[in-house]
Amino acid sequence: MNQQSLSAFIWSVADLLRGDYKPHEYGKVILPFTVLRRLDCVLAPTKAKVLKELEAKTKAGVSSDPFLKRASGQSFYNSSDLDLSKLLGDQDHIKQNLYAYLQGFSPEARDIFERYDFATQIERLAKANLLYLVTEKFANIDLHPGSVDNAQMGHVFEELIRRFAELSNETAGEHFTPREVIKLMVNLVFIEDDDVLTPGNAVVRTIYDPTAGTGGMLSVAAEHLAEHNPAARLTLHGQELNDESYAICKADMLIRGQAVENIVAGNTLSEDGFPKKTFDYMLANPPFGVEWKKVEKVVRQEHEQKGFDGRFGPGLPRVSDGSMLFLLHLVAKMTPVVDGKGGSRFGIVLNGSPLFTGGAGSGESEIRRYLLENDLVEAIIALPTDMFYNTGIATYVWVVSNKKPPARRGWVQLIDGSHFWQKMRKSLGSKRKEMRDEHISLVTRLFGDFAEADLVMLLDASGKEVGRDVLAKDAVTPAGPEGGKAKRVPLARHFRNEAFGYTAITFERPLRDEVGNVVLFEKGKQKGKPQPDSSLRDSENVPLNEDIGAYFKREVLPHAPDAWIDETKSKVGYEIPFNRHFYVFEPPRPLEEIDADLRAVSSNILRVLGEMSA
Template sequence: MTQKIGAGLLSCADKIWETADTLRGAGIKASDWPAYMMPFFALMMLESRLRRFRQSRIDEFRRETEHAFNFEDAAHREWLEYSAKAANKGYHPELLLHGKGLGETCLVPGGNFLNRLLAHLDQYDPDTKRLLGIGYAQGHAKFLDMQGKASDLFSRDNCPLYPFAQKWASIDLTPFDNSEITTIEEHIKRKWADISAETAGEQYTPSDVIDLATALIVELRHECKGGAGIADIYDMASGGGNFLFATEDAMRDAFPELSVRTRGQELNDALYALAAIEARFREGARIEWGNTLTNDHFLLDKFDAIVANPPYGVDWKDFKRHLEMDASGRFDPKRMPPTSDGQLLFLQHAAFHLSEIGVATIVHSGSTLFSGDAGGGESETRRWLIQEQDIVEAIIQLPKNEFFNTGIHTYLWVLNRAKPANRKGFVLLINAETCFTKLRKNLNQKNCEIDEVNRARIVQAFRDFADGPISRKLPIDALLYNKVELELWRHDEEGRAIGKTEKIEGKKIVVRSDDALYNVDAGLLDLAPFAGKTVKEAIALFHEAARNAELTTVDVSGGQFYGRENETGTIWVGPENKGLGVLSVRAKAVKSKGQERARVDIALDRLLEKDSETVPYSSDEAINNQLIADFLARWVHEPWCLHGWKTGCEINFNRVFPKQSGIRASKEILKDIAAVEEEMARLEAEIAADLCVEGDDGTGNER
């Protein structure tokens, strides 16, 4: 995880992490440390960028005018202030004109340091104060909440605010460029994630996963020969911006002539603020705050590259109605997943925002591959992406335990709006489950990483787009299936069943449900056993007894007998077993001779059951119909009625990449059995000898 961090960056990251010692000493629990560290990290990042900006403008003034910049000259100061405000990267007069930042504020110990700190921070421009969390009104978002966290530290025993701020003030981020700042941030977040699984799961994507995703984005850009022009990059769940800005850096490195613009949206207050501050110092970057699904700030935009690690298993029932009424075209009522997990909504959102040459790498959990039944919202989303849109180019199974707070399998979806002709109609599955190296020390649940060698191996498999040691090239039809709905006429093992409906009538009928007897005279139920009950209550009790009985029999006047074992469905007519069927005994309330009575209808009928079968699929209608017919003819042996079928879609990595289990030779198994039998015989002999000794005291008398 540290191979990208040089000595200078690593030293800086370690100094940042040492600030946690003050928090530990103040009694703040480890999982809360990030909330105190993030605002000060953002402040020092902001200061470093403003100091660099200040110096660059002074140098520019010297080059343009061939005169030294004079801070005593009002015209020079006015030019610098105007330049800073126009750049809209943040404005602080003391920092801009006199170089006074947090370090200078910390020079004088003692006094009311909280007031001095807040007075210093209050000089920033309104938008910077909003992001830092200074002077927010009650009920408004606090974002990084610098004011709240500083006040909390000031109020604690020993007042740790001053030493904490002093440590941060000694950290100079000025020497590092934007990419290096992001690397430091990644390193710190990795440590935060090691401490707080709750924070990590929603907010942090490991750098090795980011490196793989960005490598694939670069590869796809190479394939479409897009080394020049403009590339718009988007992250719909941008967090602190690491994934988004790492993709930007990778694209700039790979294509120096490419003009890159980044866009992101994030719901978490603090992470949005962190990303928004960094975005100020990246050319063409813009981060918005809010729920991507309900309030899309980039609704009219299309993007050439999309990266994201949206949240897993997040409930969206609170805005279900809102999305069902969404008229943007992003979502379709037929493709709505269950409200317990909105991952597939993010996939639909990404597909909507892809440009004509747009590509995407999006991290998801396994539920996006197989959850839901044919015809349901989840299956329909997969089918829409894979078959109708044909934009899914590859799906990569990542190693287990890649993330900090979960050991579940995760998958990288690779989308491409401009799939090459030779890849249309196909999806590449890559099983990278074993493409990792073990970490020396586990980071919470993360115990492995995709190193450079394995990353190159995965990218090469994607580039080859063919069957290989870790890859399978599948036609789209192989990922689809027919779910055939049937009604079966059930028969017993000898092929017997009730052949037709037969109504049972007689002047006197006795219905037995286990030990209970119910008389039916001229079709009317004798209500005497139900004394004190209304007719409706009697009917309900009668039905309950028939439903719960193991055996129901019907004796008709004249000696005719019918019976049914309700568990097996076996029917008797007289003494003869007639096979499987239904003995239907139903009562209903009727008017008879001016009073309400219970009429009973009794009938024998065929045992019909609904069933469904999963049948292979073909996009050719004639072939598909034949596949269904052949399957039913081969595997369904009872008479059936076809009620139709639905097309489903799922991706099953275990079926495509079956796990081999070692099968022992029969000789080895027999040898082990013989050893066990020999051991059992020995134990039996020892037990028999012990019993003999206990039962005889040597004189022939039992003890």
């Protein structure tokens, strides 16, 4: 059964719930039952062995927990002699038996259903005489990993969550990230580490997602590494605020044999689930533009009391958008480089705001300053718009590392990946575009090669694209098709870290009296000096690589000879004007062509009107 058929089958349970449940409540039943059936199928092959082991250890009077896990072949088990199929054999007592079956799960699995408040739904279904019918639906579907692998199951959960989020007007993007975006991010964080990707090299690495959702990023990372180097071991860690997403993530980790204590519930910003731990790799897609007012007191306290010994030393962004707090959180989780060994790399998806929001001295600017002056930003990759389920805005993947290879040190690579997409056959929420494997490979290669490149699009006479090619920055542009042209745009560029910095200077002009004489200070340290006129005050941003005095003399004094710089107000700021570096000016068409088109359109309108009146 393919993913769409599986999702449609599970969704058909909604037909049973209609009337007794409102549409936005369907997920409260369907999601935990899907998890329950998945765990039920996973444990089925070793069920008899577990029960036999339980009987033996009970007779011996010893703790059975570790033995039952070994017997189940998983990191969890169920000690009840019931399963979903057996529950159907006693319709009159299905509620009591279902409770008994749930209690038979080991604590780490039982917690999943407690997060869903599953007991409340069991009672509600029983009162509506729906419990047996819903249980029967799920008991008749095969969700064993041999039939539905982990990747496919992840897609199913994400599709169901997206549907339920739409019904309840929630933000679907808070729960999961499109798989092709995850795949690109995983490629980017792994590509420079040959020791990890070399087959047969039995390395052990850690990966962390502070906004884990249903665990999609962790799962794709594990699958990617296993595909390239089966001998490598990747231990997965995550934290998730939403209880339902956390439950699904934890279930996935159980089935993968990961240590479930490494999946923590709670708000990452106010309750760091791994306060003393660092990680080799990290991935995150924090919510875009979500305020952090609920945790403001705790975050500000950490910033003010711990400074750089805490997570938020460089600064705090405005309360209306907390995405840069997650960026700082990940920086604090990087493994230090000692004697050339260790270090971390992470990828994080952010909207455009963290690139430029906030002037010199603001929290956002100070965060960018810290990252760039400490040479932590490897690359920023622009994604196509309409890639996410809950928003069509422009998004960017930041690749951050404290173990840059020598060629990258002191540099930031910007890659415009917004050209590489295909239109989806059917939109999913706001998601209308997707990146194919070849698009992901191309962007990964540009990053891995630390390339500077251009994209050449071949356009026919009507302006339709008939071909494209990626060329080195200095390569010769090929000729366009007959009657058409070759349009060339920048695709990847390098910039020194300091290229994004500037000094914000404030210059004053003197206050003058009614007859035009300069008003001087009469007292204090400023005595005898001109008083500034606040209405004439202005500012300029001087690039860090320019001499401020020379800039002021060249750009300001010719227009305001009496101006001076108030050096007490000078501040260093950083911004990354991504679009400015990839903008290509296209001159408008000649007026003669536009006039000719207007005359043709006008003539056509008059002709049609004449035909209608004839």
